[in-house]
Amino acid sequence: MKYLYLLLLASSVSSLFWEDFYRTLASENAERNLIYSPLSVDIMMGMVYMAAGGNTAQEFRNVFKLSENKSQVANSYRKLFAGIRSREKVLFLHIANRIYVNRKYRLVPEFNEVVRRAFKAKAKSIRLDGPVSASLIVNSWILNRTRGMIRNIVSPSDLNPDTSAFLVNAIYMKGQWVFDFQADQTHEADFQVSPDKIIQVKMMTLSASLFSADLEDLDAKVIELPYRNSTLSMRIFLPNRVDGLRKLEENIGLLKPNLQKNSVNVKLPKFKIESSVQLKGILEKLGIRDVFKPTADLKGLVLESGAKIDRIVQKAFLKVDERGAKASAATGVLIRPKKSIDNMKLPPMEFIADHPFSYVIHDHDVIYFRGHIVEPHW
Ligand SMILES: *[C@@H]1O[C@H](CO)[C@@H](O)[C@H](O)[C@H]1NC(C)=O
Ligand SMILES: *[C@@H]1O[C@H](CO)[C@@H](O)[C@H](O)[C@H]1NC(C)=O
Ligand SMILES: *[C@@H]1O[C@H](CO)[C@@H](O)[C@H](O)[C@H]1NC(C)=O
Secondary structure, eight states: EEEEEEEEHHHTTTTTHHEEEEEEEEEEETTOEEOOOHHHHHHHHHHHHHHHHHHHHHHHHHHOOOOOHHHHHHHHHHHHHHHHHOOOSSEEEEEEEEEEEEETSSBHHHHHHHHHHHSEEEEEEESSHHHHHHHHHHHHHHHTTTTTTOOOOGGGGGGGGTEEEEEEEEEEEEOOOOOOOOOOOEEEEEEETTTTTTEEEEEEEEEEEEEEEEEEEGGGEEEEEETTTOOOEEEEESSSTTTTTHHHHHHHGGOOOOOEEEEEEEEEEEEEEEEEEEOHHHHTTTTTTTSSSSOOOTTTTTTTOOOOOOOEEEEEEEEEEEEEEEEOOOOOOOOOOOOOOOOOOOOEEEEOOSSSSEEEEEEESSSEEEESSOOOOO
């Protein structure tokens, strides 16, 4: 899946890193719905690298294959943001990133100049002697920056006076499908969560000509649902077996699916997903360790030594319904493929997502979101 590598890291990091990352996350969250944003993890890591020196920075260079020249790295993130803006004609994506630093440390003034321009983020001093008021400050900032969509990214128990610094990232997107699902055909249907558990979901229906493929090697199918006014699309990987998700996600990275346009009859449950992931443990497993230790070198961020990153929290929100992710009330022109366009000989593919599936929201070179749905909630 070469074109699914991240832009910044596209030229540099092996896809192995992001595959390992997802595999770890997916297996830790095997029993529940999952959403995370590789794009945002990438941006946060780039931001921390700007502050890092010594062995701490060396680990980032090893794992993410970043250049030693930090202004070059900052430039590539500036380009990443510019690219995202120019590709999305309709405002689409809300990302909020911040590094909070315990007030007992003094921030290096130049740090914010660099990250504000290149990462659209900054470091902020915070009093941590009162965890309740500190969490209120963080949560209301995130709420504001995500226009009320993402709440309670941290709880008071996440913070304490000994915390030296933590990162928060919230991301949600709002889009509409090119091919709307037929709202009047959405109906209650069974969804097989596991071989012995069935729930009721609101099942949506669509018949359209979509990029799709039968993935025989993986015992699965894939379709691609494009978003309107953007280059983004959502790929849905559906195992043929009710309990096939785990095996599929273990092997999906090896796959280079060759998608062809074909008529597809889709059934997909409406779902909303909001989940919060703690990234420190996974990053440690994959080789980023020093930055979390008291010996961390963050001299680009704080004037004193002894500061480390204690937590990295990401919370993402996505809603999938007949009109797309987070439908707005605006009316648009419906574009439906005419039957006559599908002059293919193949019979339509039946894509019935009535059991757990995996998804990726991406464009040519950036993965915005990735995750799986085990039990759709609406
Ligand atoms: C670092 O990169 C910048 C911009 O890409 C360049 O102007 C500068 O000369 C480079 N510095 C070093 C030490 O290579
Ligand atoms: C977010 O905060 C700014 C000022 O900091 C304010 O003008 C704006 O109305 C707030 N937005 C929301 C959705 O609360
Ligand atoms: C979005 O796309 C639709 C057709 O898909 C078009 O009619 C509309 O003008 C586009 N809107 C913008 C803001 O580009």
